[in-house]
Amino acid sequence: MNEAEFHCDGCGIILQTKNPSQLGYVPVQALEKRDEIYCRRCYRIRHYNEIAPINQDPSVYLQKLDEIANTRSLVVQVVDLFDFSGSWISGIHRHIGKNPLLLLANKIDLFPRSTKWGRLKEWLRKYANELGVKPVDIILCSANKGVHIDTAIAAIEKYREGRDVYIVGTTNAGKSTLINRILKEVAGLDAIITTSPYPGTTLDAIRIPLDDGKAIIDTPGIVRKDRLSEWVCPTDLHVIMPKNTLNPRIYQLKEKQTLFFGGLARMDYLTGGRQSFVCYVSNHLYVHRTKVDSADEFLAKHHGKMLSPPKDPAQLPPWKKHRIALSGKEKQDVVISGLGWIACGKEKGLLDVWAPEGIQVVTRPSII
Incomplete structure (x- = not known):
């Protein structure tokens, strides 16, 4: 053999x-x-449930992605709505050539019921267009809960037109969970592809035959080191990755107040009128409010203890400060990739957001 x-x-x-x-x-x-x-x-x-981290070379998986351009197929990009910018594949249109792209926005089960789904879908389309991508369709779904999976299956069948289907996405976007859900819905099969919350579970392409001789191909997740979820250990990852609908935490902040997000990030509200900041992070993540003047001392005393995860702060790069000016013209979100986001009010203001060096910190128009 x-x-x-x-x-x-x-x-x-x-x-x-x-x-x-x-x-x-x-x-x-x-x-x-x-x-x-x-x-x-x-x-x-x-x-x-034993998880062993894998040392990954991001360039290897990008090279595998480039091979799709030489095929005739439908490309399904799975993005994580909880970390949309961090789960987007940069330059996806260059990697897949002329093949059509179907966008599946996963993990809608984490969003509050009050979410305006139509507005969110249009926001996704605008974001994709600004990045040079025009998806044939956008489907909002939850692979974990099975929400709108029937719609996703119908869209895949409609747009593949007898071709192979490549499922692509970054690590932890939910590609393998999606395929397992599709196999369960279509063929009644139990989970075949291994899934876990730790990046890098799928190590090579997995080809699943279809009745017409074509296949669904699950590809390895693209590694993005600018997300906190790529840096923390498996135990800490279970804390920061939400599993249930987010419970927004509302803080009425005055100038010179600080919010700590465990020991992973910090937001200082420097100037501006009293206003609301709504935190969309895992329900299990500890958020602590204190004063800016005492924040450094508090961090030094409690980092890795009260302010955790991480249990071991040395596992992460040193923090870097990001100065953010709130325009006062529209509601904005401050996104800390892999951790969540803070929805800010309409008032002008000045923030300092601290996160490990290399972690993406960006602003966007509010999505909720």
Whole structure:
């Protein structure tokens, strides 16, 4: 038996039986007996929730993405609505060539019921157009909860026109969860592809045959190191990645007040009238309010303790300050990629936002 012909059904990596310490290892007896074959890493994730971080080279996955341009296929980009800018693939239109792009905006189950979905969809379309992308359609869905999956399936079938379907996205956008949900809805199959909250679960392309001889291809998640979710350890990741509908936390701030988001980021409200700041972060993340004048001392005393995650602040780069001026013309969101966002009021103001160096901190028109 030539083991190089076999790939893990969970992550797509080529299987090997020689070295248990290397990726793709599977015992010989498992390779010979099972209809579905999973490498040791996938087996431990699926059965014991053990997560081992993988050192990834982002350029390798981008090269795999470039191969799509030479195919005739429908490309489905899955984006994470909780971290939209951080889950966008930069230059996606250049990677996929002339193939049509269907945009699936995932994790709508995290948003409050009061969300104006039509407005959100138009915001997504405008954002994509500004980046040079014109999707054939935009579908709002939740792979985890199965919301609007039937609409997503119908759209994929409509726009693929008998072609292969490539599912692309950044790590943690929900690509593999989406495919598992589609397989359950269409064929009644239990989860086949390994999923976990830790970046880099899918290691190589996974090809799922369709009845017409074509296939759905799950691709490895594109790594973006400008998100906090790429930096924290698995235990801390469970705290910052929301699993349920967000409970917005409202703070009426005066000048010279600070909000700490665990020990991962900080917002100083420097100048401006008293106004509301609504925090959309994981319900499990501790948010602490204090005064700007005492914030440095408070951080030094409590970082990694009361102000956690992270349990070990040394695992992250040092903080960098981002000066943000609120225009007072419209409501704005301050986004800390991988952590969430703060919806600001309409008043003019000046903020300092502190986050680990290299983490994306941006503003946008309010989406809620």
